[in-house]
Amino acid sequence: MLPYVGRRLLAMVLVLLAASLAAFVLVDRTTDPLGPLRLRQPPVAEATLQDLRADLYLDRSLPERYWLWLTGLGDTEGDIGLLRGEWGPSVQGTDIGDELRHRFVVTFRLVAAALVLSVALAVVTGVVGGARARSRTDRALSGVAYVALAVPLVWLGAVVKQAGVWVNDLVGHRIVWTVGATSPDHASLGGLARLGDVAGHLVLPTVTLVAAGYALISRQQRAAMIASLDRDHVRAARAKGLHERGVVLRHALRPALGPTVSLSALLVAESLAGSVIVERIFRWRGLGTYLLDSLTVGDAHAVLGYLVVAGVLVSLANLAADIVQAALDPRVRT
């Protein structure tokens, strides 16, 4: 097991390194931090622009810029060098590291909650649907999953938010929060009230992401369940007199979980992408809105910071999925 993990870890690091180069070239080619400034009225002095260019290291060559961004070794002001913990100078006037840290916590709880609930819901509906294939329950579940898979997230999010507002109006006072990740007075709340505040704001955005994400895994789980229930060892369990629930849960389920595990890794990437949309709709100050703001201004280092965080998250998720799969099925560990 350990050599397998070691090999996968090494592969992950190499892929991330290659991806960092590709990302750097991409972001460098497509962002222009000085562009918005040039269009400003009254016009910004050319000398100021040149100073800014030097501050952002834009007067260096591309390979040198990548090297500086990654390692920080060379002629720098000490504010750049990913491997030394510096994210680089930002155009938005904030420290990129601080922004990423604060916003990561916000986005992480959304993505984590959505992931856990999506997988749980998907496994439950997939198992129930598969165990009772072609029954009315199964058809209803499949129908819902089918629609959920095809509905666009941008529309679903706004609809969910509006439903929350409607429910609030109906009841008379606020029972679900529809805007923001926390209330404005969050810092002044006590321990338990704080937790409740965070959880309350999480409800609608998580519901949105779960609705969009569970369907893919649910269908796969159902198909795997149907295939698994047809296998010989399940038939043997039934023949020896085991009750149906034991057959389903103890013998059929474990081999059927494989595809779900690898799809869950895919779901992390999907939820991360979805969080960008959901954060915009519900006006959270998370990583997603940071990416959007940075792109609008052309803040290359901030965008790169986001890509690094996102890339590491997705890679770790894939690695975890591979490890879990190897634990579930020893034949994988070649």
Add this chain to the structure above:
Amino acid sequence: MTRTASARLVVRHFLRQRGASIALGVLVLLAVFAFVGPSLWSYGHTLHRDIPADQGPTWAHPFGTDRAGHDLLGQVMRGTRQSLLVGFVAAAVGTTIGAAVGLAAAHWRGWVDALLMRLVDVALVVPALVVVLVVAGSTQGTSWLRVAVLIGAVTWPRPARVVRGLARNEAARGYVEAAGAMGYPARRVMFRHVLPNVAPAVAVDATSAVTLAILSEATLSFLGFGFTVPDTSLGLLVSTGQAAIATRPWRFYIPGAFLTVLCIAVHVAGDGLRAALGEHGGATRAS
């Protein structure tokens, strides 16, 4: 069985499924609405100064108007057209690039395969939507072709993996070995023998690529990075409509409904194609 005969069988099997046929009908209707509609309807998607602004649905303006003076029906027509164009062209571009990469990897195997698949891994490190956002973040004044090529150029990794897997399975089959033994050059074997047998599954994958492309374009426009004023898109209409959802709900729900129906129709049609090909996909053999 000849290729045309089995193609006809696939079509018949497709049409026999009620859901898929309805979905296809809906798609055709939407296409007519989007491409023929503007010539029949008196208002385009651009600004009209002489129409009453900020109105709900009336007979003169069935979808209502907005505060600036746009007719929503004209805008929805335009938006549907953008979605259809971008969706299908982006899927075509992405699937073509992906298929080329996948076939190359399956054909040459060895280090070429390893290199290309590492490339796919690198490309998949970050979610596709994020990459599209980063690349689109700078391009202003976009035409639908640019958006489509952009999305296609970003979404090639998934079809590449699928095609590589399929091509490798086919390459292991007897007829490929036989063709090689008969002296056919490897490239000819790939294109004239493997590709036609892989094509049905690739077509199915292409339909999910269409759904993804439509959603990507809508999301891009929703976030302000795709089509912008003076052009329009269903995603942009949903975004602006969302701000007025309580007071002027038709500006949000109507474009949203069109987008959702479009996505569901493509999805159902794709599933129908998969079911139709599943019965006969293996029967198409190169002569």
